[in-house]
Amino acid sequence: MAKAVIMPKFGFTQETADIIKWLVQPGTLVEAGDPIAEVTTDKVDMEVEAPATGILDGIRYQEGETVPVTAIIAYIRQPDEALPPPETEAPPAVAPAHPPAQPAGPDTVAVTPVAARVAAHKGVDVEQVVGSGPGGRITRGDVEAFVAQRDAGGSAKVRAAPAGRRRARELDVDVASVKGSGPRGRVQSWDVQAAHATKPAAVPTTEAGVAEVIPLVGMRRTIAQRMQASFQEAPHMTFSAEIDATAMQALRDRLHAGLSAEQPRVSMTAILLKACAWALRRNPRMNARLSEDRILVLSDVNVGIAVALEDGLIVPVVHHADAKGILELAAEVTAVSSRARAGKLRSQDLMGGTFTISNLGMFGVDSFTAIINPPETGILAVGRIVRRLVVMSDDDVAIRPMMTITLSADHRTVDGAIAAHFLNDLRSALEYPALMTM
Amino acid sequence: MRELSYAEALRECLRQTMTADERVFMIGEDIGIYGGAFGVSAGLLAEFGKERIIDTPISEAGLAGACIGAALTGMRPVGEIQFMDFVALSMEQIVLQAAKIRFMFGGKATVPMVLRMPGGSGTGAAAQHSESLENWFVHVPGLKVVMPSNAYDAKGLLRAAIYDDNPVIFVEHKLLYRTKADVPEEPYEVPLGKSKIVREGSDLTIVATSIMVQRTLQAAEQLAQENIEVEIIDPRTIKPLDSAPIIDSVKKTGRALVVHEAVKMGGFGGEVVSQIVASEAFDYLEAPVRRLAGLDTPIPYNRTLEYHAVPQVENIVDEARKLVQGGY
Numbered sequence: 013m014a015k016a017v018i019m020p021k022f023g024f025t026q027e028t029a030d031i032i033k034w035l036v037q038p039g040t041l042v043e044a045g046d047p048i049a050e051v052t053t054d055k056v057d058m059e060v061e062a063p064a065t066g067i068l069d070g071i072r073y074q075e076g077e078t079v080p081v082t083a084i085i086a087y088i089r090q091p092d093e094a095l096p097p098p099e100t101e102a103p104p105a106v107a108p109a110h111p112p113a114q115p116a117g118p119d120t121v122a123v124t125p126v127a128a129r130v131a132a133h134k135g136v137d138v139e140q141v142v143g144s145g146p147g148g149r150i151t152r153g154d155v156e157a158f159v160a161q162r163d164a165g166g167s168a169k170v171r172a173a174p175a176g177r178r179r180a181r182e183l184d185v186d187v188a189s190v191k192g193s194g195p196r197g198r199v200q201s202w203d204v205q206a207a208h209a210t211k212p213a214a215v216p217t218t219e220a221g222v223a224e225v226i227p228l229v230g231m232r233r234t235i236a237q238r239m240q241a242s243f244q245e246a247p248h249m250t251f252s253a254e255i256d257a258t259a260m261q262a263l264r265d266r267l268h269a270g271l272s273a274e275q276p277r278v279s280m281t282a283i284l285l286k287a288c289a290w291a292l293r294r295n296p297r298m299n300a301r302l303s304e305d306r307i308l309v310l311s312d313v314n315v316g317i318a319v320a321l322e323d324g325l326i327v328p329v330v331h332h333a334d335a336k337g338i339l340e341l342a343a344e345v346t347a348v349s350s351r352a353r354a355g356k357l358r359s360q361d362l363m364g365g366t367f368t369i370s371n372l373g374m375f376g377v378d379s380f381t382a383i384i385n386p387p388e389t390g391i392l393a394v395g396r397i398v399r400r401l402v403v404m405s406d407d408d409v410a411i412r413p414m415m416t417i418t419l420s421a422d423h424r425t426v427d428g429a430i431a432a433h434f435l436n437d438l439r440s441a442l443e444y445p446a447l448m449t450m
Numbered sequence: 451m452r453e454l455s456y457a458e459a460l461r462e463c464l465r466q467t468m469t470a471d472e473r474v475f476m477i478g479e480d481i482g483i484y485g486g487a488f489g490v491s492a493g494l495l496a497e498f499g500k501e502r503i504i505d506t507p508i509s510e511a512g513l514a515g516a517c518i519g520a521a522l523t524g525m526r527p528v529g530e531i532q533f534m535d536f537v538a539l540s541m542e543q544i545v546l547q548a549a550k551i552r553f554m555f556g557g558k559a560t561v562p563m564v565l566r567m568p569g570g571s572g573t574g575a576a577a578q579h580s581e582s583l584e585n586w587f588v589h590v591p592g593l594k595v596v597m598p599s600n601a602y603d604a605k606g607l608l609r610a611a612i613y614d615d616n617p618v619i620f621v622e623h624k625l626l627y628r629t630k631a632d633v634p635e636e637p638y639e640v641p642l643g644k645s646k647i648v649r650e651g652s653d654l655t656i657v658a659t660s661i662m663v664q665r666t667l668q669a670a671e672q673l674a675q676e677n678i679e680v681e682i683i684d685p686r687t688i689k690p691l692d693s694a695p696i697i698d699s700v701k702k703t704g705r706a707l708v709v710h711e712a713v714k715m716g717g718f719g720g721e722v723v724s725q726i727v728a729s730e731a732f733d734y735l736e737a738p739v740r741r742l743a744g745l746d747t748p749i750p751y752n753r754t755l756e757y758h759a760v761p762q763v764e765n766i767v768d769e770a771r772k773l774v775q776g777g778y
């Protein structure tokens with residue numbers, strides 16, 4: 013019995029995943045555990061592994077399609093084994109990026125009985141077969157022709173000379189789309205060159221004045237959807253405070269003095285993380301989320317850190333941040349940030365956040381407001397530390413390293429007073445870190 | 451410039467080095483009065499005397515061992531194996547002793563010896579006098595293997611081999627001894643470990659050794675009439691192999707063929723092909739890399755069968771044409 017490959021569920025709230033890329037062509041032998049497809053959830057790119065050793069076959073979803081979790085996406089069969097007959101239709105792709113080659117009719121495909129038997133025996137998904145009988149009915153001949161083509165390698169393998177593949181990479185041409193002039197249709201470098209030359213104006217843009225078209229897929233689409241939803245649904249209140257960073261810097265320097273060369277440096281982000289966690293404990297309503305008609309005040313304090321990627325943004329979460337010391341937090345921030353930039357985040361790195369910090373100080377921003385990362389209640393936007401003239405409590409004027417922090421809070425779950433109280437606690441913790449030991 | 455045959459060029463090199471350097475001497479079977487089976491040492495006995503042109507009985511292991519011993523004492527011996535086939539008898543001395551001594555003594559002793567030997571078929575000498583065994587030595591660390599394809603290289607490579615501090619297997623070809631080329635009179639060296647592009651072309655790279663360089667040059671002339679331009683590379687030293695020019699050439703032409711006389715199975719061509727496909731040239735290949743080499747058979751005595759046992763000009767033309775015109 014062929015082993016079904018299902019779309020894994022990577023996160024508790026995940027319902028679908030998009031297939032970015034099939035890494036293995038149908039008909040290829042794979043080992044159990046080999047990556048066979050790249051998929052993307054709304055949070056992270058992952059690989060689907062082969063559940064068994066055998067031949068990948070019967071792919072049900074194409075690249076770009078969105079698939080419900082746990083749906084069968086393909087099979088791993090043994091060489092002498094047929095694919096199981098499709099007793100149920102594959103659940104339709106949620107939002108097919110490419111329309112299926114054959115629009116599946118509302119009824120089942122018309123198949124002659126003998127064709128159905130042959131199809132079942134040969135493991136053919138009849139929906140992939142073009143019928144030549146009356147009214148498009150699939151005949152035994154259609155199924156046999158399909159099997160012959162499939163077994164001959166069909167479209168699965170592209171014959172291309174190494175030079176053809178190299179030229180295709182250089183010119184960004186899909187070798188599969190090039191007609192080969194070499195022996196047995198092998199794609200040569202000059203075929204790719206010719207295909208490239210006849211391609212209308214390289215990558216055509218659909219509209220005048222558009223320099224580049226970036227498809228809204230994967231992470232980009234997730235950011236777009238979530239930020240728009242947050243901005244539309246959550247009434248944002250914003251609160252700013254100017255923080256004297258003298259004590260933070262002193263604390264950082266003091267901690268650095270005690271570190272060995274191999275230990276990760278303590279970033280301002282780690283100190284902010286500690287202070288936020290402490291202030292969230294003191295103001296539990298800021299550590300809450302809205303669920304339908306209830307506000308759920310959460311027991312764990314899990315703080316996410318926004319990490320900028322080349323094209324996108326991801327928020328790995330430091331769990332139980334309130335229970336950890338600054339050095340431990342610094343090490344965790346370093347670890348998750350580098351995992352995030354390497355695209356190697358584990359799904360638990362992305363789950364369970366209750367509050368988010370977005371620090372753009374390193375980009376030279378003085379202050380900004382951030383959009384709440386739903387379903388959280390608050391997000392802290394942190395600007396750079398800059399030396400400013402400050403009027404001190406004794407009316408003296410001093411030069412101090414100052415930093416503007418801006419809290420965005422969801423007015424549905426909290427009111428201004430709670431947010432203000434949280435921000436004041438945060439200021440106290442940052443300016444008098446010893447308070448956090450209380 | 452003056453033309454010399456391959457055999458005359460080798461003799462001139464031997465005469466010049468022996469005249470200039472007392473450490474150089476020759477040892478071999480029938481190299482004295484008879485002048486060697488192919489006449490390379492003709493006249494040298496009269497010139498240098500039997501102390502320096504040493505005739506031996508049929509004793510390949512012994513004369514190879516004598517070379518090693520002399521080399522260890524600081525001499526620069528040039529041994530001659532009458533037919534390459536009989537080097538089989540010297541293998542213990544060459545492989546276990548000559549190749550290893552410098553390494554096993556941490557460089558305190560060197561074995562600067564040359565063992566010359568004619569290989570190859572085409573003379574009707576049958577299975578025991580026609581072999582091409584060069585790849586045996588390629589597989590032994592500590593040896594160098596030289597295969598001159600023309601008189602000019604023969605003279606220059608032999609001098610470089612004599613002055614190399616490592617044991618050098620110097621493989622000549624029976625059918626090349628009478629081929630002529632322009633050879634300068636003054637002594638010169640052709641460095642070991644340097645490939646040579648002997649013909650430039652854009653459509654196909656052919657790596658050929660020894661007599662196959664000459665056959666490939668003839669094939670290239672025919673192919674040029676069909677507008678197929680072949681680039682020919684002669685490694686000259688097959689160990690150490692200078693593969694960079696080969697790889698660069700394949701990047702240019704996108705196709706490669708290796709031609710040698712020795713048996714294809716387990717032959718030197720497999721090494722060249724491996725180095726090509728493992729290199730950056732892989733991404734430039736328009737076709738499979740092919741070998742054209744000897745059949746996996748002892749060389750037959752029958753003239754017609756002998757002819758067909760190893761690559762000939764027409765075989766090279768056919769194979770090259772097929773590679774360039776999309777036959778593979």
